[in-house]
Amino acid sequence: MADLTVPVATDRAFSGAEWAGRGNEPIWDVIELLFFAYRDFIGDPDDVLAKLGFGRAHHRVLHFVNRNPGMKVAELLDVLKITKQSLGRVLKQLIDQGYVVQKEGANDRRQRLLYVTAKGETLAMKLAGLQTARIAGALSELGPNAHEVACRFLTAMINADHRDAVLRFIARADRARRARG
Amino acid sequence: MADLTVPVATDRAFSGAEWAGRGNEPIWDVIELLFFAYRDFIGDPDDVLAKLGFGRAHHRVLHFVNRNPGMKVAELLDVLKITKQSLGRVLKQLIDQGYVVQKEGANDRRQRLLYVTAKGETLAMKLAGLQTARIAGALSELGPNAHEVACRFLTAMINADHRDAVLRFIARADRARRARG
DNA sequence: ACGGTTAGGTCAGCCATGTTGACATATTTA
DNA sequence: TAAATATGTCAACATGGCTGACCTAACCGT
Numbered sequence: 001m002a003d004l005t006v007p008v009a010t011d012r013a014f015s016g017a018e019w020a021g022r023g024n025e026p027i028w029d030v031i032e033l034l035f036f037a038y039r040d041f042i043g044d045p046d047d048v049l050a051k052l053g054f055g056r057a058h059h060r061v062l063h064f065v066n067r068n069p070g071m072k073v074a075e076l077l078d079v080l081k082i083t084k085q086s087l088g089r090v091l092k093q094l095i096d097q098g099y100v101v102q103k104e105g106a107n108d109r110r111q112r113l114l115y116v117t118a119k120g121e122t123l124a125m126k127l128a129g130l131q132t133a134r135i136a137g138a139l140s141e142l143g144p145n146a147h148e149v150a151c152r153f154l155t156a157m158i159n160a161d162h163r164d165a166v167l168r169f170i171a172r173a174d175r176a177r178r179a180r181g
Numbered sequence: 182m183a184d185l186t187v188p189v190a191t192d193r194a195f196s197g198a199e200w201a202g203r204g205n206e207p208i209w210d211v212i213e214l215l216f217f218a219y220r221d222f223i224g225d226p227d228d229v230l231a232k233l234g235f236g237r238a239h240h241r242v243l244h245f246v247n248r249n250p251g252m253k254v255a256e257l258l259d260v261l262k263i264t265k266q267s268l269g270r271v272l273k274q275l276i277d278q279g280y281v282v283q284k285e286g287a288n289d290r291r292q293r294l295l296y297v298t299a300k301g302e303t304l305a306m307k308l309a310g311l312q313t314a315r316i317a318g319a320l321s322e323l324g325p326n327a328h329e330v331a332c333r334f335l336t337a338m339i340n341a342d343h344r345d346a347v348l349r350f351i352a353r354a355d356r357a358r359r360a361r362g
Numbered sequence: 363a364c365g366g367t368t369a370g371g372t373c374a375g376c377c378a379t380g381t382t383g384a385c386a387t388a389t390t391t392a
Numbered sequence: 393t394a395a396a397t398a399t400g401t402c403a404a405c406a407t408g409g410c411t412g413a414c415c416t417a418a419c420c421g422t
Contacts (some may be wrong), residue, residue, distance in 0.1 A: 263408085
């Protein structure tokens, strides 16, 4: 196991005395706050999705297709890290109900490139709006550089061996979105 | 633990509720970084648990019982926000395999107060150690007050109407742990 | 002492979403 | 033309949520 004896001595605002002189005590506050925060974070979309007969799996697919129009099925599988059987189930429902469409690849006609429809984009943006409202509310309670610090913290929480790939993926979607307008 | 309650700014730029309809772009980076970071965060424990035939549900139960020895079943249900049938399934396995024990309440003999065994504490601390290693590694890449900012951000991401209850819950577990030593 | 409430347990079944393994089809590529 | 690739699909299974119904034991107020 990695060395847990991490010097965090300069921060006492949240950790306080339970750290002092111990060295091996888990960082309980972040562990538990992440649990509660993430649960609420996905709770808002869950409520909307439930009314449509969808679940979180549908949300994830819709989100990434909306963010990366023309995405290949293989790319989506790689991002979600689920099997194609699991993806197939929810993707089929999204397609059948008109939230996502597939187009044959221009270069490679085996590919089924994924796009959201107008209906799909509306839902994806509604869900992203709920999550953004929560994030914006949280950031506005903190200092002006809270957004940057939050991003750096979350980035550093990602496995080092695919951190860069994640950042490139996010940046690529941002560039594509700006280019589309 | 120090007071985690963050004073709510009354004059912030825009509240969550005001966000929608401004034509603003969603905060894609935080949305997606949260997804990837949380997945990796729970991935480490998952691997350990899988070898024992346990899943995330067992982890959550073990975690909170370890953090709050003598917890009532009803309290655990309230924290996890699952049904007693769902809890019963995993709790029974943890008890049968000697990770958790139940003791009759001293005042109210209907209560089955929950405690981890030595075996249970060992596992709980191992899992918390994995998550702490990740968190400590992330915080060490950032500035000296990153821990405080991360906690404030995560706290602000929790639903306002139970934020204080969560903070009190965390603080109570910390105090009890310090008292035990 | 009794009757209602509370703490907790349990059975039965359903749903969502993950898994493996095997196989099919179309298309590209060497 | 043969192999590799992109995708889809069938079947079976596991986990961990859920509802509804029903049970015991213990507490508590009258």
